[in-house]
Amino acid sequence: MNAEGAKIASSHHLDSLFRADRLPHILCPGCGIGPAMHCFAQAMLESGIPLERHVCVSGIGCTGRVAGYVNVDSYHTTHGRAIPFALGISVVRPDLKVTVFSGDGDLISIGGNHFIHAARRNINLNVICVNNFNYGMTGGQAGPTTPLGAKAATAPYGNAERPFILPYLAAAVGATFVARWTALHVRQLKEAMVRAMKKKGFTFIEVLAPCPTGFGRPNNIGDGLEEMERYRSRCVVNHRAALHELDLDLRRIDQPFVLGNFVDIDRPHFRPPMIEHGPAAEFGRDERSAERGGDGMEGAP
Amino acid sequence: MSSGKRVSGGEHFMVGDHACAEGALAAGLEFFGGYPITPSTEITEHLSRRMPELGASFVQMEDELGSLAAVLGASAAGARSMTATSGPGFSLMMENIGLAAMMEIPCVIVDVMRGSPSTGLPTAVGQSDVMQARWGSHGDYSIVAYCPNSAQECFDLMVKAFNTADEYRIPTLVLMDEVIGHMTERVMIPEAAKIAFSGRKRPVRPPQEAAFLPFKADGDGVPPMAHAGEGYKVHFTGLTHDEKGYPALNAEAHRALVTRLVDKVRLNAAAIVEYEGLHLDDAEVVVVAYGCTSRSARQAVLTAREKGARVGLLRPITLWPFPEDKLRRLLRKGVVKRFVVAEINMGQISREVERLTQIPVLRVNHPGGAMILPEDILEAALS
Numbered sequence: 141m142n143a144e145g146a147k148i149a150s151s152h153h154l155d156s157l158f159r160a161d162r163l164p165h166i167l168c169p170g171c172g173i174g175p176a177m178h179c180f181a182q183a184m185l186e187s188g189i190p191l192e193r194h195v196c197v198s199g200i201g202c203t204g205r206v207a208g209y210v211n212v213d214s215y216h217t218t219h220g221r222a223i224p225f226a227l228g229i230s231v232v233r234p235d236l237k238v239t240v241f242s243g244d245g246d247l248i249s250i251g252g253n254h255f256i257h258a259a260r261r262n263i264n265l266n267v268i269c270v271n272n273f274n275y276g277m278t279g280g281q282a283g284p285t286t287p288l289g290a291k292a293a294t295a296p297y298g299n300a301e302r303p304f305i306l307p308y309l310a311a312a313v314g315a316t317f318v319a320r321w322t323a324l325h326v327r328q329l330k331e332a333m334v335r336a337m338k339k340k341g342f343t344f345i346e347v348l349a350p351c352p353t354g355f356g357r358p359n360n361i362g363d364g365l366e367e368m369e370r371y372r373s374r375c376v377v378n379h380r381a382a383l384h385e386l387d388l389d390l391r392r393i394d395q396p397f398v399l400g401n402f403v404d405i406d407r408p409h410f411r412p413p414m415i416e417h418g419p420a421a422e423f424g425r426d427e428r429s430a431e432r433g434g435d436g437m438e439g440a441p
Numbered sequence: 442m443s444s445g446k447r448v449s450g451g452e453h454f455m456v457g458d459h460a461c462a463e464g465a466l467a468a469g470l471e472f473f474g475g476y477p478i479t480p481s482t483e484i485t486e487h488l489s490r491r492m493p494e495l496g497a498s499f500v501q502m503e504d505e506l507g508s509l510a511a512v513l514g515a516s517a518a519g520a521r522s523m524t525a526t527s528g529p530g531f532s533l534m535m536e537n538i539g540l541a542a543m544m545e546i547p548c549v550i551v552d553v554m555r556g557s558p559s560t561g562l563p564t565a566v567g568q569s570d571v572m573q574a575r576w577g578s579h580g581d582y583s584i585v586a587y588c589p590n591s592a593q594e595c596f597d598l599m600v601k602a603f604n605t606a607d608e609y610r611i612p613t614l615v616l617m618d619e620v621i622g623h624m625t626e627r628v629m630i631p632e633a634a635k636i637a638f639s640g641r642k643r644p645v646r647p648p649q650e651a652a653f654l655p656f657k658a659d660g661d662g663v664p665p666m667a668h669a670g671e672g673y674k675v676h677f678t679g680l681t682h683d684e685k686g687y688p689a690l691n692a693e694a695h696r697a698l699v700t701r702l703v704d705k706v707r708l709n710a711a712a713i714v715e716y717e718g719l720h721l722d723d724a725e726v727v728v729v730a731y732g733c734t735s736r737s738a739r740q741a742v743l744t745a746r747e748k749g750a751r752v753g754l755l756r757p758i759t760l761w762p763f764p765e766d767k768l769r770r771l772l773r774k775g776v777v778k779r780f781v782v783a784e785i786n787m788g789q790i791s792r793e794v795e796r797l798t799q800i801p802v803l804r805v806n807h808p809g810g811a812m813i814l815p816e817d818i819l820e821a822a823l824s
Binding site: 214215216228231235 | 471503511513515518520671673675676678680
């Protein structure tokens, strides 16, 4: 377009939120990570928390690269270990707002053990999981979210395994806020992120995102636009949905994608025991009563 | 022991694992992330009791992968941080040791060695992790590994390990063994003012003033460290990176970075290396031993001397970097005819000695489960 005289904007109002000197990013055309990252940047701004107090931690994979693009203190760690790395930051600097931004393979497969235990402990952490149903960075292999029967680079005859339903899993292991949106629902996604940032405790947001290169192509879904169109035409927002019924299969045209802010509860978040506060259970109660003055039970199923 | 103080100054009768924990507290430990494993569990248990008294954060993690990751996160946020484990857990930590080296995040990892491989002999002694400590994570990087041979040294070397980790921004290992960890003996803890402290080099200018390059090293090869939440907007990655900390995926950037990571310890080895010598001046036979084995070796050397044999002991206190200059100096004198390397593994440090000399190196090994007896070392020394 530039050659035909159209101008490329030289600046953008969110420039300060990104490491502009690292752009363009490595993500494929049609990828959903970019919009999710944009929502995250916008949410940091709207959270009212100064950028100096935001920290972004990621693991490995396409989504793991997000930590390298957002202009806050950011840590691109080992595969699967973003959550415990972030736990360390969160525990010693409880004044910081720590977000783990990573992919489904990183957080739920190789990092699955940390995910369930951080949620159980209710570590003060926001987890944003971009779910694109496959391992994108390594070229489209099957993962723990690949739908049963879907084709992947390591499932040429169709995936033989049942996938996780991530909001169901997150709620079961103790997350205090659980939402699912898509890379198309940028307003709702950004608002969910702001809500998560304003909470104490372990929050989880699943972001459904097109991966035309790794998942769309072998499953005849078409390009990123076509996948976005499926999100648009088949999504149903139901904040009170039964979480065990939230199966997803992009290939099936008869199945709705249920989106929403499914869980929003308060329970005492983790703090290491300090004896001046008395035993852990004691200060846990204090914490809970303090928090009830704030967020309340809004949106709980 | 529950003094409520960071530094429990005075004379104690203390088990090695507890002395290790007390050394960490005296050094200013602020975050511990660990997973119980024999024979290091007493370190973890002791810290779970002591840290809450001091306002320091103790977290029992879900596994050793998470333990070291949490330690690195806490340290990246500015806290002196450590974990403690044994062989199987140490194996699980290998990938994040590489991350610590690459991100230059200081941390202390205690490995109380037991009989290995695999689950091996959980409750019995081994010195099986010496080469893993040096080479266990993939690629080239540098670490420092201290090896105490008494409860007192468990305390002293923990203080030193935290200072070394901070000074060079490296993972620093303390390789104890089951005997040293579970042996109770006299420990003198100095008063707080006498505990040596050298912290991290930090950025000198505030973040608003000038663009800070978080991985631009000073002349000593070590970059000043900015912590999370200080406004420098740092990026840390395990990928090969440039001085900004940005990924730089090419051979030139890789050469510059990895060379510097290796040189931080290689070029400062003279300042880091520690060893103890006994009767080395005229020794024709030099016994090399470390950890609990050095105590048997010491007895063997004293007995040999009583018999009139010119036997000496070289005890590396830093296993890594290995005191190779000392070994070379001994060789240059031309008096040494033979080395005897005694260790509770099938031959690990003996490879270092063999690498450095042409004269015979006798090995005294067994794979773990019991200490090596002074008689076995003596026999090799006099053979």
